[in-house]
Amino acid sequence: MKHEIFFLLLLLLHFSLSTFAFTVKTISASSRFTDWVQLSQDQLKTNIPVRISSFNKPQQDYRGLSIPKSTLLPLPPTPLISISPKLTICSDDFPSSPTLAWDTKLAAALISQVRRGSPYTSLLLSSKNPVLHSPRNWEPEELIHLPESFLKAIKQQSIEWKTKYGDFVATANNNELKMTHEEFVWAMEVVHSRAFRDITSSKNANAPFTLLAQFACLGVGFYSLVSMDGIVSDVILAACSLGAVGPLVFSAFSPPSTEVKSASLLPVIDSCNHDKLANSKIEYNMLRGKIELFANDETCLREHATDAEMNELVICYGKNRGKQELLLNFGFLEDVEQGTDDVKVYRKRLGIALTK
Numbered sequence: 384m385k386h387e388i389f390f391l392l393l394l395l396l397h398f399s400l401s402t403f404a405f406t407v408k409t410i411s412a413s414s415r416f417t418d419w420v421q422l423s424q425d426q427l428k429t430n431i432p433v434r435i436s437s438f439n440k441p442q443q444d445y446r447g448l449s450i451p452k453s454t455l456l457p458l459p460p461t462p463l464i465s466i467s468p469k470l471t472i473c474s475d476d477f478p479s480s481p482t483l484a485w486d487t488k489l490a491a492a493l494i495s496q497v498r499r500g501s502p503y504t505s506l507l508l509s510s511k512n513p514v515l516h517s518p519r520n521w522e523p524e525e526l527i528h529l530p531e532s533f534l535k536a537i538k539q540q541s542i543e544w545k546t547k548y549g550d551f552v553a554t555a556n557n558n559e560l561k562m563t564h565e566e567f568v569w570a571m572e573v574v575h576s577r578a579f580r581d582i583t584s585s586k587n588a589n590a591p592f593t594l595l596a597q598f599a600c601l602g603v604g605f606y607s608l609v610s611m612d613g614i615v616s617d618v619i620l621a622a623c624s625l626g627a628v629g630p631l632v633f634s635a636f637s638p639p640s641t642e643v644k645s646a647s648l649l650p651v652i653d654s655c656n657h658d659k660l661a662n663s664k665i666e667y668n669m670l671r672g673k674i675e676l677f678a679n680d681e682t683c684l685r686e687h688a689t690d691a692e693m694n695e696l697v698i699c700y701g702k703n704r705g706k707q708e709l710l711l712n713f714g715f716l717e718d719v720e721q722g723t724d725d726v727k728v729y730r731k732r733l734g735i736a737l738t739k
Contacts, residue, residue: 426467427651430457433464433696435506435654439689445721447656449693456683462675463696464652468667470503471674472496472648479556485646487547489578490570493648494562503650513572516714521730528734533707540711544571575712577653580646582674584667652676655698657709658685659717663698706737 436449457463474485477492497504507513512520518529518537526534548567551557562570652665652674663678678698685695700713710716710733719736721729 426470427465429464429651430461431463431696433651435651436690436693436695438687438693438695440687440721446654448651448654448696449690450684450696452692452694454694456679456681459677459679461679462668462673463678464676465668465671465673466649466652466675467673468647470650472501472503474646477556477560479551480554483550483554484547485580486571486574486578487551489574489646489648490567491551491556491560491562493570493573494560494566497566498560503648507573511569513569514576514712514714516726516730516733517572517576517711518730519572519711525727525730525734528731530738533711533737536707536711544568547571573648574646576714577648578646579649579653579665582647582665582667584669647674649674652698655696656685657700657713657715657717658682658697659699659702659704661697661699665698710737 431450431454433448433450435446437445438447438449472489472492474489474492477488477495479488479491483491493504493507497508514520518526518533519541544567545564548564551562551567649665655663655676655678660682661678662680662682663676665674665676667674676698678696683697685697687693687695706716716733716736719733724732
């Protein structure tokens with residue numbers, strides 16, 4: 384009976400270790416920063432071959448993350464994409480006044496990276512308007528299709544951004560950065576369409592200590608099994624069993640940590656488009672020191688009639704984002720595809736859909 388218990392402990396410990404181990408492959412991203420990704424293979428990894436693609440769509444502004452249709456998604460708890468915080472742009476990266484808003488600080492950090500010629504920002508700079516179909520970038524004759532309440536929201540956001548730029552200029556930090564208002568508006572569009580704010584640390588944050596305790600229990604249990612007999616051995620083995628199994632039971636029923644990391648831009652991950660049905664999650668794994676994307680089921684795959692060989696990998700930006708926020712900050716509405724429409728026709732359809 385003792386041997387069966389011991390082998391059960393080994394099996395449980397193997398399950399614990401498998402939670403923290405995974406096989407990785409190098410990402411192959413778009414040509415704009417493929418070389419940089421390859422050089423960063425120790426900090427930016429994926430379990431599937433991905434690249435940035437337009438999916439042969441007729442409109443030039445559509446881009447997303449594609450994977451071959453033959454690819455099988457890895458099972459949890461294996462992340463699809465794992466990225467080191469060193470490759471991200473964080474709101475705390477650029478020293479600024481703590482009184483500034485989170486988006487102002489992240490915009491300053493982004494412009495700082497642009498000044499340094501970051502390979503990641505070269506992808507962002509490839510478009511003068513990061514959110515082409517946001518009504519901020521519409522022509523006056525196109526705005527007539529929008530309800531008055533939405534026009535007021537556009538004006539209000541413009542006033543808020545101008546105020547935030549003034550707040551930044553008033554600080555000593557602008558003496559170093561010398562960020563223009565045009566640069567600030569561009570950076571704010573990037574921030575509000577790509578930044579992730581609700582990144583939590585995984586509930587395995589204390590995993591190193593948990594595993595150490597489990598190994599200790601396993602060692603003591605093994606010693607009592609081979610070197611001791613009688614009731615003392617039985618008591619020690621029972622205690623070690625509780626010590627090895629207890630953390631697994633606690634982990635299974637305990638909620639994830641709600642520790643929120645700073646607002647960040649995540650290269651490659653932020654190239655995923657939105658689908659409210661996608662069962663995706665982004666966590667900061669303190670054990671690995673990596674930000675990880677979990678998008679491990681079919682809800683995170685989208686087929687495109689224009690590309691027979693590739694599926695699109697999609698994530699959920701948030702299930703409670705309303706139409707106004709999606710159109711203003713992301714430049715799209717769910718279930719309104721551009722198709723072969725030109726820009727003016729598509730924007731008219733967006734305006735009509737907003738009022739429904």
